[in-house]
Amino acid sequence: EKQPCMPTCPQKPLVIKTGVQFTTKVRLLVKLPAVDYQLKVKTTFDKDLPPNRVSRQFFILTNNTKAMDIEDYSNGCLSVEFRHLQLKEKKNSSVPKGTENLLSVTEELHTLCFEAYFTVQGLNIDLETCSLPLVVISNGSQLPGAWASIMWYNLLTDEPKNLAFLGNPPRATWSLLSEVLSWQFSTNTGRGLNKDQLTMLKEKLLGLHASNNDQVYWSKFCKESIAGKSFSFWIWLDSILELIKKYLLPVWNENYIMGFVSKEMERFLLKEKESGTFLLRFSESHLGGITFTWVQHSDNGEVNFNSVEPYTKSRLNALPFPDIIRDYKVISAGVVPKNPLKFLYPDIPKDQAFGQHYNRLPNEVHPYIPSTLIPISEMRAPSPTCESPDPPMTPGEFDMLNKTLPFDMDDITSPYSA
């Protein structure tokens, strides 16, 4: 006879990529009478899953049977850890595809099953248990979608194994969802999302003036693109999570990235601040981008806001973000290059916030002159709203700048015309 679920307690990854190894561990929670033979456990993928339930079938490519061992001598607890397990798709399976299955691959839930079969005192015992649902992907680009499925499942059901859950998933209240989003940030980085950041996200997803009890549809969260964009809310948010993890970790953890703030709020916050006050905001138009916006007050009282083209991984691979802030320059015709960033909102001197994360300048390696990259923007013309306390340059200085700066100014060309 079968003893379902109870006796063992499996741990497994929540998303598995085909062809990539994973590890799982099963622990026996009941104490068996001492046996003089090894207790073997077999791991199976989607055991007894009714056909047509999934559009893809997988199997464990590697050795899937292993003997349990005593994990803890104090209580004689038995366990077994499978390493180097690997999943492969069953191709040409007789199961016809696309039978009423409208789920995308990242919504399709699967389980790992474990069984231990043995005879004791003439009794046949078949212990069996299954993991909570997991998602199988074939490429890392599917990971964000897969993770969203896991989040939604864990957020909205207590059922241990409802593999059709995402066929018709319930909605989530914002108050519930916001907790899990903040938790994603805190577990992945070390700092969660604060009230203002969550408010911006709520308004992005549910519109202005939404309440915490308003409900978010699964499709709105993860499947439908944001209006005017080519990606969904979660894909956008996850791209920022990855950006932080890879390029912004210390700066994020020290709370120097406001990040989730609307452009309207940004201007509202900056407009009363000193010229050169800036804040950091994640791009809403491109995946995984961060920009800074600074304020400039001109002599006539006009207020001007500038935002740099967002930095994404290609640029951040070349130059760490704190160095970008340290070295960023704006040039405009006839003015010496100048870093417009002075105070991190509200009034933290730039070097106080970021100084400890600046990278050392390149070391001189004889016989070479060290060299580095600096980020630079051109203002096509000295805007009347730009701070411009600098004395005008002499004509000679102006001419020299024209020859040495990489931007065309009034079509003055170098003496070596192409």
Place this chain on the structure above:
Amino acid sequence: EKQPCMPTCPQKPLVIKTGVQFTTKVRLLVKLPAVDYQLKVKTTFDKDLPPNRVSRQFFILTNNTKAMDIEDYSNGCLSVEFRHLQLKEKKNSSVPKGTENLLSVTEELHTLCFEAYFTVQGLNIDLETCSLPLVVISNGSQLPGAWASIMWYNLLTDEPKNLAFLGNPPRATWSLLSEVLSWQFSTNTGRGLNKDQLTMLKEKLLGLHASNNDQVYWSKFCKESIAGKSFSFWIWLDSILELIKKYLLPVWNENYIMGFVSKEMERFLLKEKESGTFLLRFSESHLGGITFTWVQHSDNGEVNFNSVEPYTKSRLNALPFPDIIRDYKVISAGVVPKNPLKFLYPDIPKDQAFGQHYNRLPNEVHPYIPSTLIPISEMRAPSPTCESPDPPMTPGEFDMLNKTLPFDMDDITSPYSA
């Protein structure tokens, strides 16, 4: 009975990486009497190779049998193309490893064998042929070494199948070797090596005043490190080939890269030239690097040479090389940033040589200010030998520069101390 080699003509890759697909084609060169059944060809790896000859054994993981087909209806020529072949190492083979085998993996030669067995008019016929030697690698980092083996083999023997060749390889005269090196460049890029470049390479390998008849040892070419370096001559040269292929192709093909030139020769060439004349040279100290050296004449007649820290793939991934030349700046205290590169040796205006390869400046994507990276070097102090026709800056200008440039100058700190 066996018909060796003659009847078929195999084409195969020269270096095969385990786990990566490759393609090979066999063509039947004799005309058979028409047969009404399919003529099947079987591909085998290292067929009948005596054990202990190689330290590693491989087998074809994928389907290795396929029927020949009429390739060309005009002459009825039969051929078969194997696609998606894949090699895997036989592990735990009974062959004990390391039996008198002193070859490295990239020196170990193997062959692909093809056989077609059939009966016609009561006669058993077994056609069989083998490919020329090939090298099996497991990681792309082994490709340069493997390629060197293939080059040496093709350069120095006409034997179709001497798999022990690299156990005791003959030497190559420089005149022979230099041809094959130049040919590597011309086939991989579009431009070979000129006389001056080859002379520099000869001197690097054989010392000054070596003659074209001097001989190069295999170990000197590929196995032993260059004195004071951690890589061999060929590994160094191949790193430059890869650099050109990936980052410098048009500039190389237009002959704007002198590249292989000693530092002594470089100075000799530049010293009589106008200030701002520069040339491009491949780094000899680091793999896959390119630097530029420019000359500056000071008022007192002293000549000064500066070389920038070599650019390698990490920097070149961030910024295309022509843009580096266009935008490169030198700054020193109190002087406006300035591009020291004016004429490509001997006297080609920089923009004339590189202008057509400059990338467009970033487009304005509203509402962001476009931004780019520029390469920059600091001269710690205005060298007395530097060209310095610029009027000294006013104290105000100097102070401003201190605040805005990313380098510390005389320990003047920003107002926002860390």
Place this chain on the structure above:
DNA sequence: ACAGTTTCCCGTAAATGC
């Protein structure tokens, strides 16, 4: 043609073996 999905494989890092 196209989007969704998988496969391929370079290049780097880590693991393994001698």
Place this chain on the structure above:
DNA sequence: TGCATTTACGGGAAACTG
């Protein structure tokens, strides 16, 4: 322990497939 070699796999691009 260090070096030579293989394995692992993220990430971008190509190939596949309905």
